[in-house]
Amino acid sequence: MLSKNNSIVLSKLKFRDHDLIVKCYTEHRGVVSYLLRGVLKSKKGRSKMVYYQELSQLEIEESYKPNQSLQYIKEVKFNYIYKSLHTNIYKSSIVMFLAEILGHVLKEEEKNEDLYHFISAALQYLDNEDTYANFHLLFLLKLTRYLGFQPENLETHYPFFNLETGIFETYNHGVYSVSGENLIVLKQLLGTNFDTLNTIKLSAVRRQEFLSMLLHYFELHLDSFKTPKSLQILNDVFH
Structure with a gap:
């Protein structure tokens, strides 16, 4: 199920060789952890790391499945850009x-x-x-x-x-x-x-x-x- 969720990044953790687990506090679901597959593998993927700095405020389009410990992000953009x-x-x-x-x-x-x-x-x-x-x-x-x-x-x-x-x-x-x-x-x-x-x-x-x-x-x-x-x-x- 695809849905949008405003999120605040709490932490990120490297997983395996090229993946990242990002823990967020979200407006509609509380604490959610997202698995970003291959984000560390390419320059294009690494460029997305700017979104996942501590306490960044994001709007995430997520693929959410209840009772699944790691969720997936389809699209992400800043909800508020810090100066x-x-x-x-x-x-x-x-x-x-x-x-x-x-x-x-x-x-x-x-x-x-x-x-x-x-x-x-x-x-x-x-x-x-x-x-x-x-x-x-x-x-x-x-x-x-x-x-x-x-x-x-x-x-x-x-x-x-x-x-x-x-x-x-x-x-x-x-x-x-x-x-x-x-x-x-x-x-x-x-x-x-x-x-x-x-x-x-x-x-x-x-x-x-x-x-x-x-x-x-x-x-x-x-x-x-x-x-x-x-x-x-x-x-x-x-x-």
Whole structure:
């Protein structure tokens, strides 16, 4: 069955000598893996690799068969053409980092159009924005809503945040209680959107410390979540 599906590329993997497996998050089917036969064999095939860069937004005409682990692409074109996301070294380090996280946490083979549109719109914002050093922090924080463990923000005036329960509290309950500078940043980010993110000013050290806390939050709420390998590259670039 041929159908069209908007897709965001999460990762690609060489398969056998000349084939490629591309994992995408799609608008209508959730996570889908596509087998591209012979794409590495010829110059014409390799020229198509430009479509499959991390977090590229594509419109795919697919040959879809239910209960088949690998699907096939008949035609592909860009759904949105990035201006800077893959050419700006700072933005591309964010892309590498977020693609690794999304590739790990997005596993369901069922559609979630709200999540797809959130990711798509956020990436387009990043592509067009000149001030973006804190983008990945807000992106991950907003992503928790779709993954089911968004921090509750009813009692944000309380002096502690519990990473394990995801709620603000009046007392320190031990190792999972957050206070101080990380708590201030959390409250700031919970109260903002991408269009006002540039009002939040953080040093490189503060940004890295908050990101470390945020990744720990993911670890506590997602089974088998691991610190992304690309974290060090991201921290080095934004140091």
